[in-house]
Amino acid sequence: MPYPSPKESAGADEAALARRIMAVAPSRDRDAEGELYRRLAPRVRLYGLKHLRDAAAAADLAQDVLLMTLQRLRSGEIREPDRVASFVLGTSRQMVIDRRRGETRHQRILTTFAADLPPSEFSGDRYVLDNARLRRCLEVLPERERTIVLLSFYDERSAADVGSEVGLSAANVRVVRHRSIERLRRCLGWSGDDSERVR
Amino acid sequence: MNPCAAPLPIERLIEYWFDEIARDEDSVIEEHLFICAACSARLQQLAAISAGIKQVVAAGDFGAILTGPFVTRLKQAGLRVREYRVPPGGSVLCTIAPQDDLVVGRLRASLGGVGRLDVVIHDPADGALARLEDVPFNAEAGEVIFAPGAAYLRTLDTLSQCLELVAVTEADARVIGKYTFNHHRYPG
Numbered sequence: 500m501p502y503p504s505p506k507e508s509a510g511a512d513e514a515a516l517a518r519r520i521m522a523v524a525p526s527r528d529r530d531a532e533g534e535l536y537r538r539l540a541p542r543v544r545l546y547g548l549k550h551l552r553d554a555a556a557a558a559d560l561a562q563d564v565l566l567m568t569l570q571r572l573r574s575g576e577i578r579e580p581d582r583v584a585s586f587v588l589g590t591s592r593q594m595v596i597d598r599r600r601g602e603t604r605h606q607r608i609l610t611t612f613a614a615d616l617p618p619s620e621f622s623g624d625r626y627v628l629d630n631a632r633l634r635r636c637l638e639v640l641p642e643r644e645r646t647i648v649l650l651s652f653y654d655e656r657s658a659a660d661v662g663s664e665v666g667l668s669a670a671n672v673r674v675v676r677h678r679s680i681e682r683l684r685r686c687l688g689w690s691g692d693d694s695e696r697v698r
Numbered sequence: 699m700n701p702c703a704a705p706l707p708i709e710r711l712i713e714y715w716f717d718e719i720a721r722d723e724d725s726v727i728e729e730h731l732f733i734c735a736a737c738s739a740r741l742q743q744l745a746a747i748s749a750g751i752k753q754v755v756a757a758g759d760f761g762a763i764l765t766g767p768f769v770t771r772l773k774q775a776g777l778r779v780r781e782y783r784v785p786p787g788g789s790v791l792c793t794i795a796p797q798d799d800l801v802v803g804r805l806r807a808s809l810g811g812v813g814r815l816d817v818v819i820h821d822p823a824d825g826a827l828a829r830l831e832d833v834p835f836n837a838e839a840g841e842v843i844f845a846p847g848a849a850y851l852r853t854l855d856t857l858s859q860c861l862e863l864v865a866v867t868e869a870d871a872r873v874i875g876k877y878t879f880n881h882h883r884y885p886g
Contacts, residue, residue: 513733542731542738548745549715588732628750634759637751642817642833645762652748653755654768657716664765665834673718677709680744689743 513538517580520572527573536565539587546591551598552655560598564590628687636686644679651676702736711741715748758799758848763817763833769802769843782879783841786863789878794851796884801851803844805863807875809837812865817844820860822878827859832866857881 516538519531540561547557568587571577577586637645643665650661651672658672667675684690706727713719714727731738754760773779777799782790785806794801809815817830835842842863863875 512735538735539732541742545731545738545741545745546728549717554749584733585729588728628746630750630754630757630759633747633750634754637754637760642763642830646764646834649751649755649760649762650765650768651716652751654771655716655748657718664767664836666836667834673709673713677712680708680712680747683747684743687743687747 513584514581517572517577517583520569521575521577521580524573524575532569535569535583539568539584540565542584543587543591546588547595550595556598560591560594563594632687633683636683639686640679640682644675644682647672647675648679648683702734706730706734706737706740708740711737711744715741715744761847761850762845763830763835764802764843764845765834765836766839766841766843772800784877784879786875786877789880791880791882793882793884794848798848800845800848803861803877803879805842805844805861805875805877806840807842807863809835809840809842809874812837812874814866815842816864816866816871817842818862818864820862822858822860851881854881855883 513535516531516535519528520535522528543561543564544557547560548554551557551560564587567590568577568583571586572580572583577583579586637648640648646665647661650656650664651658656664657669658676659669661667661676662669662672665672681690710719710727714724717724719727731741769779769781778797780792780794780798780801781804782792782802783804783806784790790803792801792803812835814832815835817833818826819828819830821827833842844861858878858880861877861879862873863877865872865874
């Protein structure tokens, strides 16, 4: 199923940062590097979480991919800075394939480029949860939704698997799962409609 | 953050997260996510909720109706689960030990033909306390698995509660099982 590209945002900010980094090389624009890291590291970490299902491995992946990207920008090896986000995705894909083959380059990259790491405040984590608040939000979900959320997110079961355990079709589980996630987002104040928000 | 001109629907992001879409579409979504801060931020919300749920459950700070296979997987994962199997009309002395991660009541019942099932919680002295409507169940398993939060149970001294399973139709509501739990604090 094709999706239109998000033309208005289209990574323009990241491209501008990439051009700034390339323009001053071999000197360093630390502000631009930090900002690029802050913007792209969370996306790589998400990619890693999705494909590696391991928070520490995903964090390592983000560090490795962004370090390599910054190195390539400084050395002028990235020919199209306007497509820096695509370069980062391609590098993420290759590193995940390498990790699955057991070829972990993390330690070597860290050893080589440790001094190039942006400060820790550039980690880019936007959504840090208050677990007590999440618990209160979970408690106000209808029972069926709560069970399906639990099986889906704690146990990481597909809609088909969850459906077989609770006596629903996969399609019904998807509907319930979607509805409950929207309720949680509202409850946590993460959507435009905060009518169900708790503190 | 710039708004996205063509935001990915949240249901597609959820399906992406659970590997429920075809590989070619998966790639298209990833390309979008890497150039779109707004959609990436919404996926971050899903990831944060997922991580938070794992932490809340691991802390025993969470009550829910569970499934049998899920309880089995929790035990296989190393959680210490104390289980009480109770037949209809039965009662049980129950507790939570310091080493327990989870306590579950397995309410046995004949659930064939039941469409909607409610759980009504009674305090013998004060009457009905709560009604959990339309709880999930698997009729073939012949049980409903009720798991109060372990953190809550640890706060209790002694408490008696009666649970009723109620089959609900448009025409009526029929009690198909009553179960009494007599909780006491773990000795020592």
